[in-house]
Amino acid sequence: xxxxxxxxxxxxxxxxxxxxxxxxxxxxxxxxxxxxxxxxxxxxxxxxxxxxxxxxxxxxxxxxxxxxxxxxxxxxxxxxxxxxxxxxxxxxxxxxxxxxxxxxxxxxxxxxxxxxxxxxxxxxxxxxxxxxxxxxxxxxxxxxxxxxxxxxxxxxxxxxxxxxxxxxxxxxxxxxxxxxxxxxxxxxxxxxxxxxxxxxxxxxxxxxxxxxxxxxxxxxxxxxxxxxxxxxxxxxxxxxxxxxxxxxxxxxxxxxxxxxxxxxxxxxxxxxxxxxxxxxxxxxxxxxxxxxxxxxxxxxxxxxxxxxxxxxxxxxxxxxxxxxxxxxxxxxxxxxxxxxxxxxxxxxxxxxxxxxxxxxxxxxxxxxxxxxxxxxxxxxxxxxxxxxxxxxxxxxxxxxxxxxxxxxxx
Ligand SMILES: Cc1ncc(COP(=O)(O)O)c(C=O)c1O
Ligand SMILES: [Zn+2]
Numbered sequence: 001x002x003x004x005x006x007x008x009x010x011x012x013x014x015x016x017x018x019x020x021x022x023x024x025x026x027x028x029x030x031x032x033x034x035x036x037x038x039x040x041x042x043x044x045x046x047x048x049x050x051x052x053x054x055x056x057x058x059x060x061x062x063x064x065x066x067x068x069x070x071x072x073x074x075x076x077x078x079x080x081x082x083x084x085x086x087x088x089x090x091x092x093x094x095x096x097x098x099x100x101x102x103x104x105x106x107x108x109x110x111x112x113x114x115x116x117x118x119x120x121x122x123x124x125x126x127x128x129x130x131x132x133x134x135x136x137x138x139x140x141x142x143x144x145x146x147x148x149x150x151x152x153x154x155x156x157x158x159x160x161x162x163x164x165x166x167x168x169x170x171x172x173x174x175x176x177x178x179x180x181x182x183x184x185x186x187x188x189x190x191x192x193x194x195x196x197x198x199x200x201x202x203x204x205x206x207x208x209x210x211x212x213x214x215x216x217x218x219x220x221x222x223x224x225x226x227x228x229x230x231x232x233x234x235x236x237x238x239x240x241x242x243x244x245x246x247x248x249x250x251x252x253x254x255x256x257x258x259x260x261x262x263x264x265x266x267x268x269x270x271x272x273x274x275x276x277x278x279x280x281x282x283x284x285x286x287x288x289x290x291x292x293x294x295x296x297x298x299x300x301x302x303x304x305x306x307x308x309x310x311x312x313x314x315x316x317x318x319x320x321x322x323x324x325x326x327x328x329x330x331x332x333x334x335x336x337x338x339x340x341x342x343x344x345x346x347x348x349x350x351x352x353x354x355x356x357x358x359x360x361x362x363x364x365x366x367x368x369x370x371x372x373x374x375x376x377x378x379x380x381x382x383x384x385x386x387x388x389x390x391x392x393x394x395x396x397x398x399x400x401x402x403x404x405x406x407x408x409x410x
Contacts, residue, residue: 001060001067002063002064002066003035003036003037003039003040003043003061003062004018004033004034004035004063004064005034005035005036006018007019007031007032007033007034008031008034009026009027009029009030009031010029010030010031010308011024011027012024012027012029014026016031018033019123020198020203020204021203021206022203022205022206030205030304030305032209032210033064033210035062037254040061040062041255043061044061044254044256045256046221046225046256048061049256054077055074055077056076056077056111056214056218057072058076058077059214062213062250063115063210063213064115064119064210065115065118065119065122065207069122070114070118071114071117071121071143071146071147072114073104073110073114073142073146074103074104075110075111076103076110076114076214078098078103079098079099079102080098080218080219080222080223081097081339081341082094082096083095083097083338085338086334086335086338086351089334090355090358091358092358092363092365092369093365094228094367094368095354096228096369096370097335097341097370097373098215098218098370098371098372099341099373100215100372100373100375101342101343102376104139104142105135105138105166106135106166106375106376107135107136107138107297107376107379108135108212108240108372108374109135109136109138109139110139111211111214111215112209112210113136113139113140113143113200113208113211114143114211115207115211116128116204116207116208116211117140117143117144117146117147117149117200118147119198119207120147120198120200120204121149123198125149125197125198126149126150127149127151127197128140128143128144128147128150128152128198128200129152129153129188129191129197129198129199129200130154130188130199130201131154131181131184131188131199131202132153132154132155132167132181133156133181133298134155134159134160134163134296134297134379135163135297135374135375136200137155137167137172137174138163138170140167140172140200141153141167141168141169141170141171141172144170144172145170149198150173151170151171152172152173153167153172153174153175154175154177154187154188155174155176155177155184156176156177156179156180156183156296156299157176157177157179159176159296160379160381160383161382162378162379162380163379164176166379180290180291180299180301181291181299181300181301182301182302185300185302188202209239209305210243212239213246213247215372216243216244216245216248216249216250216251217248219231220247220251220257223370225256225257226258226368227251227257227258227260227261228262228368228370229262229363229368230262230263230357230363230367230369230370231245231263231265231318231369231372232265232321232350232353232357232369232370233264233267233350234266234267234268234298234346234347234349234350234374235266235267235275235276235309236297236298236299236300236303236346237305237306238266238275238303238305238306238308238310239305240374241264241266241305242312244372245264245312245315248262263316263317263318263319263362264316264318265318265319265320265357265362266279266313266318266319266320267323267352267353267354268298268321268322268323269298269322269328269345269349270322270323270324270325271291271293271294271299271325272289272291272292272295272298272299272300273320274287274301274302274303274306275303275309275320276320276321276322277289277320277322278310279310279320280320280322283310284310286306289301294325294328294345294380294383295323295345295346295348296380297344297346297375297380298346298349319360319362321352321353321357323348323349323352323353324352327352328383329345329348329383329384329385330348330352331348331349331351331355332344332345332348332384335348335351341373342376342377342378343373343375343376343377344377344379344380345375345380346375347373347375347377350372350373350374351371354369390408392404392407392408
């Protein structure tokens, strides 16, 4: 069962009943779900969790949906891989890759969307909608199909083709907005006042955000019920960064793990780093920017959870990294060539930031690090440039192959 009680304002603490509402009427702060942690502590143990399903729903007691109402397309409990080859190159003995690019729609977004879709059905909505930088819309479209809900997805018109196909295939209504994500987001906020729809990252945002906590629970369980020393998390709105930390913190509070606080590092690309830049200038106030980055999934210039992400950086003594644009593709290739994992540009930003953290001596050889790989490389093929320039054609006979082989350059 769920132990969710109500909603609470993240800024002023005002409480609200559980309803599709995301903004506090007193201070305009964002709302989040509040739980009865005394009950959770009494009823949940490592054993009850381990006996749960091999999916994100093994943590259902920490989520705002009853497991019986879950819309489950097989999300979560993704591999945590000891990255020995990449670790060796970087001089890290305990580097782990959380490979969340193998979720049903190939990104971590299936976690928040699974929660939101389930909750949207509980509230009786007939339409699921979102504003997306690319990964979210595929997930919303897929979950809408499973839940028999109509879906509308709004996205900036310059997105990668695979992300557009990856939502259209489910029969979603695809609305390409002439503008960037922040323009689309503003427009969708207006729409959500008029249309009685479940906008997963607007009126349903408090429930949506909770799904990403499961990444925090999972890495801790997979490390043998231990928090790592460092997490490297990609940031767009900043929500994922805050929720991975919230997940780990809840496990500490419920005495499921020891009280060790990981440094929660944030990874943003040079062409869109409003949170990292604010942190570096010691401000909690985000200066909105116009994004220009190949990491389109991270291209949010006015990040809703930016101040909370900065709070997490401060509380955990994390670093805010800014990955140079010209390192992102090389970092994707490095992860692919060392660990056999092909990530999208957001993952390139994470690996580039990890390299920087090691160079600056912020991560030590014997410390445990988890790098969060949140999206799949097949979704951002256009960014990879001339990676196929070494392909050759060959007649299907030995002499042709021998000739081709002698001319191959590496
Ligand atoms: C692959 C990927 N990683 C990370 C993020 C960042 O998520 P957040 O907006 O919660 O910071 C996104 C956002 O769309 C994404 O698509
Ligand atoms: Zn408030």
